[in-house]
Amino acid sequence: MQNVLKGECASVIRTEFLSKSFGKLNVLKDISTEIGQGEVVAIIGPSGCGKSTFLRCLNLLEMPTRGRVYINNVDITHPKTDVRKARQNMGMVFQHFNLFPHKTVLDNVIYGPTKVKQIPKGEAEDLGLKLLAQVGLSEKAGVYPSRLSGGQKQRVAIARSMAMQPEVMLFDEPTSALDPEMVKEVLDVMKGLASTGITMVIVTHEMGFAREVANRILFLDGGGVAEDAPPEVFFSTPKSERACQFLEKVL
Amino acid sequence: MDANFFEAALNSSPFLARSLAQTGGLNLDFSKIAPDIPFILTGIWETLRFTLTSAVFGFALGTILAVFKISEFKPLKWFADFYTSIFRGTPLLLQIIIIYYATPQLTGYAIPAFIAGVVTFSLNSAAYTSETIRGGIAAIDRGQREAAMTLGVKYPLMMWDIILPQAFKNILPSLVNESIALLKDSSLASVIGVEELTRRSQIVAGQKFIFFEPYIFVGIVYYIMIVGLTWFAERFERRMRLSD
Numbered sequence: 437m438q439n440v441l442k443g444e445c446a447s448v449i450r451t452e453f454l455s456k457s458f459g460k461l462n463v464l465k466d467i468s469t470e471i472g473q474g475e476v477v478a479i480i481g482p483s484g485c486g487k488s489t490f491l492r493c494l495n496l497l498e499m500p501t502r503g504r505v506y507i508n509n510v511d512i513t514h515p516k517t518d519v520r521k522a523r524q525n526m527g528m529v530f531q532h533f534n535l536f537p538h539k540t541v542l543d544n545v546i547y548g549p550t551k552v553k554q555i556p557k558g559e560a561e562d563l564g565l566k567l568l569a570q571v572g573l574s575e576k577a578g579v580y581p582s583r584l585s586g587g588q589k590q591r592v593a594i595a596r597s598m599a600m601q602p603e604v605m606l607f608d609e610p611t612s613a614l615d616p617e618m619v620k621e622v623l624d625v626m627k628g629l630a631s632t633g634i635t636m637v638i639v640t641h642e643m644g645f646a647r648e649v650a651n652r653i654l655f656l657d658g659g660g661v662a663e664d665a666p667p668e669v670f671f672s673t674p675k676s677e678r679a680c681q682f683l684e685k686v687l
Numbered sequence: 688m689d690a691n692f693f694e695a696a697l698n699s700s701p702f703l704a705r706s707l708a709q710t711g712g713l714n715l716d717f718s719k720i721a722p723d724i725p726f727i728l729t730g731i732w733e734t735l736r737f738t739l740t741s742a743v744f745g746f747a748l749g750t751i752l753a754v755f756k757i758s759e760f761k762p763l764k765w766f767a768d769f770y771t772s773i774f775r776g777t778p779l780l781l782q783i784i785i786i787y788y789a790t791p792q793l794t795g796y797a798i799p800a801f802i803a804g805v806v807t808f809s810l811n812s813a814a815y816t817s818e819t820i821r822g823g824i825a826a827i828d829r830g831q832r833e834a835a836m837t838l839g840v841k842y843p844l845m846m847w848d849i850i851l852p853q854a855f856k857n858i859l860p861s862l863v864n865e866s867i868a869l870l871k872d873s874s875l876a877s878v879i880g881v882e883e884l885t886r887r888s889q890i891v892a893g894q895k896f897i898f899f900e901p902y903i904f905v906g907i908v909y910y911i912m913i914v915g916l917t918w919f920a921e922r923f924e925r926r927m928r929l930s931d
Contacts, residue, residue, distance in 0.1 A: 524839035
């Protein structure tokens, strides 16, 4: 199954020698990998290993210093490529939600569809309300984000990204800023999303979640991929020394 | 030193000596300007109209300059920075005089005083406001920008829909304060003959050769306007903070 998914035509994201430096600090070193249609990839690793930077390079929120990023076989690092087009196809959920505080929950969700995709407002609202129902927040459609709990905010942020009907969803530590009792409601929504077959790339510290929901683990260490394995293999018989040490600390 | 100076002034200016002698020092008698009070008070409308027009144009131009200042395209940034340094680095009074008296020399057309004044004040206010707005934009969390970018929103739309509304809300108190400063500075427009409060009090003073009464009266009018506006601004600010 894994091999089929990684096949040339089914690869949604492909990186070639992706490198990123901040000044003299080399955060990512020549990462070449492929993520296939429908894969749920958890990116884990010690803090400072470049997980978030790697994720942010995939939609060019960070511009790679070297290397290429292909989305559906289009090189988005090429200067002639319209990055906005690629981004519309890749939703992103942030650690700090980044909801628009001056817009209501529903207006947050329909902003992308109406302003970027030019979908008529009524149609977008139907879609928005459907998505809010999916994340269990129908009754919050008219309120402002400041009235929501962290978990609710993150579920709205997921609905906002999904409203663009992207092929890929990127999650940058979506539960790290949440109070412990709110982690589960967000993970449950993500679990539901994973079962729909959408491609997901998740930077996370939730090992239980990674083990249960992901079908592939990328273990990053020192700016490179130290281990790339299905969760059952990675968590039971990690090959690298660094992964063993890491798992010892977190499990 | 000061006493000598006044004495010398009195001696050299028979006019000043006479008017002081007439009133016998400081005998304020506001009844003398009673017939002129409606004339002076009409200046409130002119002052407000002048200030408001300048504030609106200054704000619009200031917003454009602020967007230039954060632009990745360096020449725009240089232009906006240079513009600001010129208008902040020279006296407002001089700017008014140049635009009113010197521009006609260049173009061959005289500009009505009100328009020349509003143009000067708008250009000047834009320089100050642009710094405030730039600061307001910089204070918006970069996550807001990133969230808009990941939705595929174009830069101008992101500025207009996401960044500027939040920035304006945050800097509203300082914008109100700048408008109040503008209201006070509008008295400078009297030098080119805009018939606002100060100019009208000067006219009355000139006609009747009394000075304390019209100027003190107009000072009180300014004071009431500014204290009133400040009070409203503070209330408004408190309400805004409550809504957060």
